[in-house]
Amino acid sequence: MLSRLAKFVSGSNLPSPGSDLYRQRLAIYESELGEPERTFTDNAERRIDIHAFGRDFVPVCQEGSDEGYVLLTNGMSEQRMHGVPGDAKPRAELMWYVREPTQDVCANLRWLANLPFIDTTWFGFGHRVALP
Template sequence: MRSRFMNSLFDRGQPADAADSYKRRLAIYESELDEPEFTSRDTGDRRIDVHAFGRDFVPDCEEGSDEGYVLLTNGMSEQRMAVPPEAKETKARAELMWYVREATTEICSNLRWLGSVPFIDNTWFGFGHRVPMPAPPVRGTDFKTFLFLTPIITPDQRIAEQLSSGGDAAEILTVNLISDREYELIKNEGLDAFLDLLDENGYPPIFDPARKSYV
């Protein structure tokens, strides 16, 4: 049972409808991921919080462990993105997911910033979209480009299937960082060529800042 203190955190500074939507999304997240270990809270007007859910990424049928976090934004889907009419298959609302080893302040800040970009720049994110940065956004990696995909892990797919906001279905987009050469491959040969490389190289689900470029 959630305490009155926790409820006050959800409702603070939010209109009633937004607070209710926030709680509904969190309930969907928790139905698959249990309660978050912690939440990085947004003090800005848009209110995009980042929940950190602990996970062992090794399937139950296998031995060993591979512990990390599923980071999920909560609040990005309150606003519709500026999806053009010709992108008929793209959902106008989304939340972002990032699989990480440590849920650092740096990574949570990057995720929150990405969640605000469509509304700052009047743009939109969908499957296969890239956001190139002038410098690596995370310490320990040389990769500078964010790439959005969709979940392939079953509980995360179920979360995506249940999300909605303002009467619209909402999408989950997973966050990945790719090298300059991988970015060029996508631009020149298409996303499928890069996805094939991920399969061939056993791309790890948890973000590895020391990963070598596949190109």
């Protein structure tokens, strides 16, 4: 009982503003892409989850199938990137098209999502990064 009271008094049982933004981003993703087939959750201090949405990449007007996944980060934009010039956006999430959303692929995407904060740099539309 005392632990519940401590949570109530401290306000820690209330959702943080970041979690509201997390849910808003996820709702937008779902409105555009449907329910994610899989979510790779992160337990790091700077939480960056990765949602995997199944897609068929063949245009509707063509025959055949080319199945894969759209991976979207959720959490990178909680913090502003450093050194963003002019009218570029100081917050971003990343998108990656893959055949299979493996743990290795998600680890690489999560590394990319953390890179601007490690190297005090920024990502803008169309930027490319060579993987290590």
